[in-house]
Amino acid sequence: MLKIWTDGSCLGNPGPGGWSFVATDGEHIAERCGGERDTTNNRMELMAVIRALTAAHRHTSVEIHTDSQYVKNGMQTWMKNWKKNNWRGSNKKPVKNQDLWKQLDELAQNVEIHWVWVRGHNGEEFNERCDELARGYAEKLK
Numbered sequence: 001m002l003k004i005w006t007d008g009s010c011l012g013n014p015g016p017g018g019w020s021f022v023a024t025d026g027e028h029i030a031e032r033c034g035g036e037r038d039t040t041n042n043r044m045e046l047m048a049v050i051r052a053l054t055a056a057h058r059h060t061s062v063e064i065h066t067d068s069q070y071v072k073n074g075m076q077t078w079m080k081n082w083k084k085n086n087w088r089g090s091n092k093k094p095v096k097n098q099d100l101w102k103q104l105d106e107l108a109q110n111v112e113i114h115w116v117w118v119r120g121h122n123g124e125e126f127n128e129r130c131d132e133l134a135r136g137y138a139e140k141l142k
Contacts, residue, residue, distance in 0.1 A: 004052045005065040005118075007130035008044025011138045017044040018137030021052035022126045030055070033133040037141050044134065045071050046100040053107040061112040067120030067127060076115055079105060 003024050010017035018035035032051060035044065045068040056062055066072055079101065082088065087095050087102075095101060118127050 001061050001063055001114075002056055002059045003063045003065065004056065005124075005126035005130050006045070006048035006052055006071075007067065007120075007127065007134045008041055008046070008048050009131065009134035009138045010039060010041040010044055011135075011142060014038055014040050016138045016141035017041065018134035018139075018141070019044045019048035019051060020130045020133035020137065021048050021055070022129050022133075023052060023056060024126075031129070031133060033137045035134070035137040035141055040097075042068075042070050043097055043100060044138075046097055046104060048130070048134070050100065050103050050107060053104070053111065053113075056111070059111060061114070063114040063116060065116045065118050065124075065127065067118050069117065072115050072117050074101065075104070075108065075113070 004021055006021045008019045016037050017039040018033060020033035023030045032055060049064060049071055082095050087098050089095050118124050
């Protein structure tokens, strides 16, 4: 199974931001990162997973490690009700970052995702590497 670590970073919120992922099949490791000049941390967390799933399009099963409760809870818990309520949250207002949530939902239809939450800044090698890549990209955009 392909294992993927993702992270997003934002200098200011909003501000310049970066996303990154590290993927491994146990033999090879791939890293990717990117960003936007004016964004938020949550958007970068979502973009990291979107980019990772796009890159992993040949895989039918992936394990995504994230330190973002926002992304993990959104995918595992909240999205079902958002879709049922025409992309409105429990507050009856439109879901924030709906454009990215919809992209992620579409990508998730084609792959079995196992979600793993990891504590950020806790010494896990690939989580730390993702943080370094995402933060580094955001720094370049300042």
